[in-house]
Amino acid sequence: MISYLEFEKPVAELQTRIAELRAASQGDDVDISTELQRLETKSAELLASTYASLTPWQKTQVARHPSRPHFRDYVERMFSDFMPLGGDRLYGDDEAIMGGFATIGGRKVMLIGHEKGHDTQSRLRHNFGMGKPEGYRKAIRLMEMAGRFGLPVVTLVDTSGAFPGIEAEERGQAEAIARSTEACLALPVPMVAVIVGEGGSGGAVALASAERVLMFEHAVYSVISPEGCASILWRTAERAPQAAEAMKMTAQDLLGLGVIDRIVPEPMGGAHRDPAAATDALSLAITDELNQLVGRDPAELRRKREDRFLAIGVKG
């Protein structure tokens, strides 16, 4: 059973009617297939028109949808022989940020990404995808290793932000994020980052300072959550929809601003409605990006990465 978002109510109502009609006609002689067909078409059209004009706030909800595929789902569907690697060798292992060896399209890569979890237990275990210093330091360790052994780095970003907590501050959350960003920039191997769900602030950029940044069609990427922005600038979190609008956080806006390079299309109604189709599109995009980058000179890769960030803000 799919859980509908608030703005999908009209679609949900239609689907309920279809289900009722089906149930009622069970064992009946009356042929309702034409009527069902008509309603299904109407429902699909409604979904299509809704998703064709999602507001930034609605996209935020899609990006946070509990059934949206996460790191685990992509690993299962897209990468063969994922070999998870654990620990930062300093403090512990943070399951909010996963990483390890993986193969995509026959190519060996280092895969790193946030995992939010899919039920209460796993959400707690993965800390809702909010990384701690040890998570970012694990990412640094894996990136440096990838660099030494010539493995391209692929990251899947999906976090509301790095964990705000006492122990995270004590262990240097800011330093860990800064060093992780630095590790991205220093890579002598290709790096492709994908914002698959939420790209929340420093916790996202620490894994997304790549030469190629991709984004799912309905993913969001911003400097602060719309709620956070609203509570600071409007002094109430209720203005989040307005904040989402003002911050320009959708993939379409960010492509225009030159912050991302490519939008990965999602199946109609969002990735959560057809994870297999979403994964296929993502797999295709990542493979294509890697094909274009693998074999390039390390200095050229670094320069490409540096130039994209140095260019931001320069008047021209």
Added chain:
Amino acid sequence: MSWLTRVRNSLPFVAKRETPDNLWVKCPRCHEMLFAKEYEENLSVCPRCDYHGRIGADARLGQILDSGFELLSEPVVQEDPLKFRDSKRYTDRLKQARASNPHRDAFQSGFGTIEGRRAVVGVQDFMFMGGSMGMAVGQAFCNGAARALKERCGFIVCTAAGGARMQEGILSLMQMPKATVMTRRLREAGLPYIVVLTDPTTGGVTASYAMLGDIHIAEPDALIGFAGQRVIQETIREQLPEGFQRSEYLHKHGMVDMVVHRKELRQTLAGVLDYLSPAKAA
């Protein structure tokens, strides 16, 4: 009449001051009334309780660099690319900030000497929109670093910011990797990069160039952290420990090398530069 009074009086929407320039300032911590001139002469540190007051870019540059330094020109960046508006337009907020500040944005750099040692010093001004890091701040940081690379001297940055400038959205977030490109170049060139953390340094600034120094110096009792205290409290619903996210706390947890009184800052920087002089690294 100071330039500030002049600007203030020429603004139609600000009430004209009836009294002359404030002669007294009140220490925000011990509430002692201090003679403004004496307070300034004491480097804006309260003589009674040692509270380190927030100071602007010009005052800071003057305190650290020998006289006769060169103030780098401010970069020209895209302004308000998002056409951002909350309760006010971002362009109006910028106008307002510029009316009460001698500079066009929150980051200034000076090239000169510290007790004879060549250095570029960058200063973030909390008084300009909370020191927030937008494209102008990011570009000014990069220009300061580029100048240090060109002069083959150290780059010292005094940080002060609530974090990224929300009105520039994702473009402010992109200043984190952008500034980091330059700290990496300094490192590769064997040039020292020294961070002086001042009150307050939080958010995206801390999570990028403020934590990437060869040496981290903090002013006493400065608020330094990644997440805001209210956010932490709302997330974990626990009492925050005493002195949490203050300089001394960060020192205890290994995030800064030393906590240095403003009176000794210049001397300390000179000493650090002696050990990290580019000639040794080359």
